Amino acid sequence: MKTRYFVSALVLGSSLIFSGCGDNKANVQSATAPSPSPAVKEDAAKPAAAASDDSFKKATEDYRKFVIEQCDLFVKQTGDFVAAVKAGDLNKSQELYAPARMYYERIEPIAEALGDLDPDIDGREDDIDPKDLKGFHRLEKSLWQDKTTKGQEAIADELLANSKLLRAKVETVDIDVNMLVTGAVELLNEVSSSKVTGEEERYSHTDLYDFAANVEGAAKIFDILKPELQKKDPALTQTIETRFKELNDGLAPYKKGSGYVLYTELKPEQTKKLSQQIDALAEPLSNMGKLLGA
Secondary structure, eight states: OOGGGGOOOBOOOTTOOOOOOOSSHHHHHHSOOOOOOOBOOGGGGSOSSOOOTGGGHHHHHHHHHHHHHHHHHHHHHHHHHHHHHHTTOHHHHHHHHHHHHHHHHHTHHHHHTSTTHHHHHHOOTTTSOGGGOOHHHHHHIIIIIIOOOTTOHHHHHHHHHHHHHHHHHTTTSOOOHHHHHHHHHHHHHHIIIIITTTOTTTTTOOHHHHHHHHHHHHHHHHHHHHHHHHHHOHHHHHHHHHHHHHHHHHHGGGEETTEEOOGGGSOHHHHHHHHHHHHHHHHHHHHHHHHOOO
16 A cells, blocks of 8 residues: 555545645645645544444445446556557557556545555555555656656556456455445545645646546445435535536546646646635545434
């Protein structure tokens, strides 16, 4: 797992301040990053009591169906991306990189539960010994910093093999309501800790693709759990729905065609506003777990 995943749930601090966006790795790293958000108590995103299997059977089945659907698309899109890398087509590889990753980013809580698959697919230089870097971010570095596909054939093949292994394992991984609730909050933590800061995609600057996919993954979990939450707290349910809408509306201006603008095109006040909208959603979403006990 990536180092940052050991924090299972954060209320994302509203004091995120950005000093600017650069045009390259040096500029992204030199920008003033948002201050780390204060941690929520670890049980904040967990059910107050263990829910019965029957209570959430449909929810967990629906989530597994969603994950399998996303995995099927992930394997296909990763296959197309890998084919472009192996064909030596730099432009096509760059074009397919971010869209393929979105399928993975939507279901990251599942991947994190499967041992080394997450770092092998999505590990970053900050979390892994540089000599062991593989997967998407090794290819990202080659495609944007080195501007070549040469020498990356084996890395690409391993990435595709791991995407297929992920697809096979999601058939049997244990899914319960606790995974869903904590997973939704962790996806927002992902946005706060590495996407809205420009840290995740330091070479390609395609962070907003990841940002949107993490939010979509969290929204899917909320939609699945909403019927049970509505029974317990209609007001909280409405608040979460409203905050999701506000965040999606805040992200909408940065859409470009079927994708998003580069992170480096955003101004500091724009990234600050997005971070505040994440903060506004994270706290009520973390409270969802307190109510979904037996």
